[in-house]
Amino acid sequence: MSYKSLKFLILWIPTIVVGLWEYVRHVFLLPYVSMELGNFLAPALVFLFTLTLLRGLFGRLEQTQEALQRERVSKASFQQREQLARELHDGISQSLFLLSVKLDKLERMELGDDARDTTVQIRQTVKHVYEDVRHSIANLQSPAVVVDDSWLTAIHGAVNDLLQNSGIRAKLDWQLQEGVLSNKQLVELQSIIREALMNVRKYAQATEVRVISRQQGDEDFVCEIKDNGIGAEPSQIDAKDRYGIRMMRDRAEQMGWLFDIKSVVGEGTTVRIQSGGEGK
Structure with a gap:
């Protein structure tokens, strides 16, 4: 039922109830129901309908308003992400490409060994930065989490997109129920997970990664x-x-979450995000 239909029903049901009651009272019940009793029953009937039918309609109206608000927030967030992606592409990405072209020209010149080594190092740095920018643009252009969609489906999509063709097996153990986190919290948590998976792909030399979540109490995870x-x-x-890592930590701190990284050489790395709780 649409938002306008709900408002129409909420506004008109009390009027219709009173009108029907007055009609039935005067046409059929006038010999049996006194004026005083009829005047008492009219507001009682309205109150009864308010507790039953209108209460449910108000609940539906609140849910519709919340859904509209989430949609507006998601749309505004997506527009901001699109704008930032365009700025990255038109600014940093193109500047890095031009820098790479100039490095090509520099490498064709006669240089000493030290200068040549420095040029190679600069090219590697430019390449890494360019890849980071491309990943950032891809993340910004990907759809943000929407509460009305399946959160589990969104996480599966993030894992599959980032680890595709990497040779890394992904295992997902997701026990966090939908509705526990707000739309903003879902977006921030997915962004942290994406960045952690990106680091696994780029640096970890891993063959397997697990994404695990569990709920603690009614609101913590x-x-x-x-x-x-x-x-x-x-x-x-x-x-x-x-x-x-700094970006993940900043995102978590802004949401009031605990953030920790434990890494053992030769054994792997664990990124942990926790809301509430007693600590890491």
Whole structure:
């Protein structure tokens, strides 16, 4: 039922009920029901319909309003993501491409060994940054999570998209029920999961990754992304150039979540996001 139909029914049902009651009272019940009793029963009938039929309609109206609000928020978020993706493509992406062209020209010139080595290092850095920008553009252009869609389906899509053709097996153990998190929380959590999976694909040299979630209480949750890759030293995880980790941590902190990374060299890495709880 549409929003306008619900408002129409809520506005007109009390009037129709009173009108029908007055008609029935005067045509059929006037010899049996006194004026005082009839005047008492009229508001009683309206109140009875309010508790039964109108209460359900108000609930439907609130659900419709919430759905419309979520749709507006999702649309605004998607428009912002599209705008940011265009700015990345038109700005940073094109600048990196031009820089790569200039490096090609530089490599064709006669350079010393040190200059040539430096040029190779710069090219590798440009390549990594360009790949990061491309992944960021792809993530921004992908549909954001919508509460009305299946959250589990959205997570499956994120896992499959990022690990496609990588040779990494993905296992999903998702026990977080839909409706536990708000639309904004779902978007932020999916963004963190995407970034964690991207890091697994780029750096972990893993053959398997598991995405695990479970609910704690009515509103709290724990989510873990575990891989069986080469792991990393703490100094590598905390390095200044690990922008993906910093982004995940910032997203989690903005939502008031706990964020932790545990990595053991030769055994893999675990990214943990937790809302509420007693700690990491």
